[in-house]
Amino acid sequence: MSDEAPAPDDQAEVRPEPKPAAAKPDAPKPAKPAKPKRSLAKKIGLGVLVATPVVGLGLWIAIHKVEWLGPALADLGRSIIGNDAIAKLEDWAYGIEDQVNQATRGDEKPVARWEVPQVPSAVASADAPKALAYPSFSVKNVEPMHTSFAAPGDGVWVAVPDARQPGEPAPMFKTLLHPDAKRGWANVAVVAVDLRQVRLSLVAGKHEPMSKKPEAKAFTRTGVVAPEDLPRALAAFNGGFKTTHGNYGMKSNDIVWVDPRVRACTIAMYAQDRIAIRSWEDLEPTKADMVWFRQTPMCMFENGTMHQGLTVEQNTHWGATLDKDTVIRRSAIGLDQEGKVLYVGISEATTATAIAKAMNHAGAAHVAQLDVNWSYPKFVTIEPREGDASNPMVKAIIDGFEYGEDDYVKKPMSRDFFYLTRKLPSEVAKTGEAPKPEPSAQPSAEPAASAAPSAQP
DSSP, X not given: OOOSOOOGGGSOOOOOXXXXXXXOOOOOOOOOOOOOOOOHHHHHHHHHHHHHHHHHHHXXXXXXXXXXXXXXXHHHHHHHHOHHHHHHHHHHHHHHHHHHHHHHHTTOOOOOSSOOOSSOXXXXXXXXXXXXXXXXXXXXXXXXXXXXXXXXXXXXXEEEOOTTOTTSOOSEEEEEEOOOTTOTTOEXXXXXXETTTEEEEEEOOSSOSOOOOHHHHHSOOOOSOOGGGGGGEEEEEEOOOOTTTTOOOEEETTEEEEXXXXXXXXXXXXXXXXXXXXXXXXXXXXXXGOSEEEEESXXXXXXXXXOGGGGSTTOOGGGTTSOTTOOBOEEEEEEOTTSOEEEEEEEESBOHHHHHHHHHHHTOSEEEEEEESSSSOOEEEEEEETTEEEEEEEEESSTTOOOOXXXXXXXXXXXXXXXXXXXXXXXXXXXXXXXXXOOOSSOOOOOOGGGOOBOOO
8 A cells, every 4th residue: 555645636526516696687678768747737727628618518508408507607606706707707608609609590580489370360259259348459560670681470469368368359469570680590579568458566586686674574575476466467577687786776565675776767656557667867756656666777768769878889787797789688678658558578689779679669668678698588478277277377478488387376486577467357447547757858759650559449
C-alpha cells in the first residue's frame, strides 16, 4: 500500500447540489398612453346641454296640456326670482313660439271654428205653441277685419241659445274674427250679450284677489257660481290679473278686496243692473253707488277711441310686465255706446292691439282687457248635464281651451271670475240704462256704423 496521496484527478470532487434559481418576475409591459378623461364638470355640462331643450320642450308641451302646471311653475318662479324675471322669460318663450309658428304655419289661412248657418235664427220657430217670455235679440253682422284674409262666417253672429229654454229667443250671440293678416291661426271669439235680459255677476276666487283686510279674511270664499243662480246661469268667464300684477282694485259681496287705483279701467255694476266700463278717474265720483267693481289695465277703447298707448312700442300695460306686442292668449270685456250690449272676447295668439281692435270692430265702444296667458282666458256656457238641470256642467265656447266640466259650477276657481244669469221675465222690464259718467279727457268718437248692435224690443 502506498503512502502517497492520490492525485487530484483521481479524487472524486463532491459538490453540493445547486439550489434552483428563483424565478425572475416578468418584465413590465410598456404602458399604453392614457386616454384623456373628461372632467365631471364637462360631463355634467354636456348632459345639461342635451337635456335642457328636451326638458324645455316637454315642459312647454305639458304647460299647454295641463291646466294647472303653467300657473304653478310661474308662481314658483316668481317666489324665487321675482315677477319681472319670470315675465321676461315668458316674453322670450312666447316670442320663440311665435317665430316657430310663423316659420311653420306662415302659409296657414284662417279657418272657421264652428258651423255658420245660412240664416241664423234668434227666436223660436213661427209655429211655437206658446207666447215668448223674453224679447228677441239680434246683433248686426260686421265685415271681416281683412276682406282678403278671412274665414267663412267671419263677422256673422250665430245664436247661443239658453240650453234650459231652447224655445225662447237666444240671449247671446257669437262671432269669430281674424284680426292679424300675418297670422292665419290668430283669432278672436266674441260673444254679444243682451243686458236687458241677462245679469252680470262677479265672484272672488278661492285665492285671488289676495287681500290682507280683516273683512276679506273673514269671508268664506266659495269660488263658484252662487247656488241660487245656478238654475238660470248661462255662462262664465275669467276675471282680471292677479293682485301682484298691478294691484288692480276689486269689490264684491260688499267687500273691497283691493282698493281701487288710478290709471286703471274699471268695470262697475250699479243698481238696476247698470254697467259702465270707463277709466277710474271718470267713475270715481260714483264709487259709493257701485254694487261691485273690477279694475284692469287702462281702457283699450273709450267712446270708440283707441288708447294711444296701444300704438307705443314696448308698452307693457296690457300684459302686466309683458310687452303689449307679445303674441299670447288674451281676454277682454266691452260695452256698446248705449250700455245695452255686453261683449266678451277670448283670443288665440294676438297682441293687445289686435284684440282691442277686434272688440271695437264687433261693436264695443268701451273695452277693457281681462286676464292673459294660456291658462286663464276662457268663456264657457253652463248647461244641464245629460238633460238634468239640477246637475250643471260647462262647455267651452270655442275648442282649444283646457277646462273641466265642473269648473265654475262645482269646482272652486282659484281666481275671480264673472258669470251670466238670465233674469226672470218679470225682471226684464225693470232694467235701467247705464250711468252717464263725466266725459273722458280723451276725444270721443262714435263707434263705426258697421259695428252698431241692434237690440229689438
